[in-house]
Amino acid sequence: MAARFFLSIFLMLLLGRGTEGLRHRRHHLPKRLFVFGDSYADTGNIWKGLASCWKSPYGSTFPGKPAGRFSDGRVITDFVATYLGVPSPVPYRLRRLAGDRRRYGINFAYGGTGVFDTIYPLPNMTTQIDFLEEEIKAGTYRPRQLRSSMALISLAGDDYVSYLNFHNGTVAGLRSFVRSVVDQIEVDLQRLIRLGVGRIGVLGLGPAGCVPIMTQNTSYSSCMEAFNQDAAYHNALLHKAINVINAHPSRPSRIAVFDMFDTLQALVHRHNKLRQGIEGTLRPCCIGTAAGSSCGDTDGNGKPLYKVCDDPGKAVFWDGNHPTQATWTTIFQSFRPTLQHLFS
Template sequence: MEKQRVLLFFCLLLPCSSSFLPWVSSSEGGLENVSPKRLFVFGDSYADTGNTEKSSGAWHLPYGATFPGEPSGRFSDGLVLTDYVASFLGIKSPQPYSWRNDANQTLLQHGMNFAYGGTGVFDTMAREPNMTTQIDYFQSLVEQNVYTKHDLSSSVALVSLAGNDYAAFAMKNANQEEELPSFITSVIDQLVHDLKRIKGLGVGKIAVTALEPLGCLPQLTAVSSFKNCSSNWNSISRLHNHKLHRSLQELKKNESVTGSSSSWSSALVVLDLHSAFVSALSMLRHQSGNSSENPLKPCCVGATEGYSCGNVGDKGVKNYVLCDHPETSFFWDNIHPSQNGWRTVYSFLRSSLCHLL
């Protein structure tokens, strides 16, 4: 308990601009083993660190150019949300599930990442497993005693949802305006069911992301030359987050009424990506001042219409262009933050992450 107090003390005092906490490095004889945990990750490309098929864009340069220096299956030039959460907990990023048979078994002690780019709580346009199937994979490992109940009780689950369900809904439904509210409710209901399953398997604490402002993603701001966010899509994010918070409050309320021992109040942490994205974009816009840098503009884009970041022609010709300063960008491509973007978002999430200790 005393060690946890020390962690919380440092969490409150360290500057938010720090990208990694000092006890991450095992070479420093400090706090690296203060609060050992495993991290289990479920979700989409905002959390995927290498599960997606090698044919995906994340396995082609310039993805991974900043870290680890080559493509690693991360949808960014470098680190993503999972890496920063793992670092905060003082552990290495957990191994992707698809690598489980090839990985050094000692690496499994950090947990496992089941997130796949393009997925959602339901089936989307992606071929990769949705969140229900990802939890099935996790449950299978628990039943095989790869992870024991003791392992899980001190572990954290990160549940990341970045809007793929809504993108798929928009592609499939003509009457979006009428059917959207009920669809959002179904997404939240399924998400809450997923959280219950994860906790029921024995995971001690769960961090679930609120939805980022979808209307500010470059694929939607391109029509305004990356100057204005889409109010319609941002309203979807707000409604999703409102329903999410209301459902989670109801979950905790029912716990107090029934006298349940499941301890949802202390087990559940919401990572408010919406506020973090808005704050990060505002801060970067202020820092850029009157320069030409625009945080809404992606760093890596197709050189001509029909191409995307990472696309290379038959003769090795790069069909994409990069911004001059990737290290100061917020968005890497049309959907995903750059490493700098995630580092900035992380700085606004740290106070919430403290509740995982």
């Protein structure tokens, strides 16, 4: 019990949520958090047996065992929830068991999903918003509660993976597809506004060409700059679309982009003053040791087909796609001023 208390105090201080800050800002902050998106935001929706996040060594830093998060510990959802002073929202698939916790919001994010359909039967962004609308129609949330809520959105990375790998997409045609993805995000944002959500934060893409699955062919020695440029293009279009929405004179909601591109790129190139012990390498902490294996895989006898670095806190990436808890900490710190401005 004492250890849990001191951990809570530490996280409050880490995220700038000391007692004085709470007293001055509590009345401005949303009372609940709704989360939409993919594995960067999922905290337990993806089914056991379908993804590695339910296997060891995932969750080794927090909560000490696999818990459905695609990292060694906390993901961006957890950091935003702590900043707001609410529990990390209950995963949608567990909502019936959540009881009173639903008053703090729901996490609709599923690892592997996208703005459009990616992997069947994962719910895309439109379907995830359908889930929220069903909760509203059922009376779980009233209009006043929605106005004092925040939506966190983390999407699009899996759309581009799906486009290139499963839908016969070409690198040359990727820019056109980026425009269609951002256009649909704008449609989804407008829908959340109509539902009455008061504040919305959209996580931009990181440097896609630097994730380990993209750099493994170079022995984790260099990023694929072409894909970084496409990610930057996505972010530019996203900023433009959101600026247009925010400029509308009758906008009932406020939206912000949470940039992570520059921070993550600086980490892998070891240029960030906020590294706090992160060594900055493209090599993931947890990596497969057999052909075709990845973090969390085992053989028929349960023997691990992966190895884990000595200290995840020094690694940028946890596995082939996802940041470590340490990296999420740094990313959150980088856009915390934007989050503060969203509620000013």
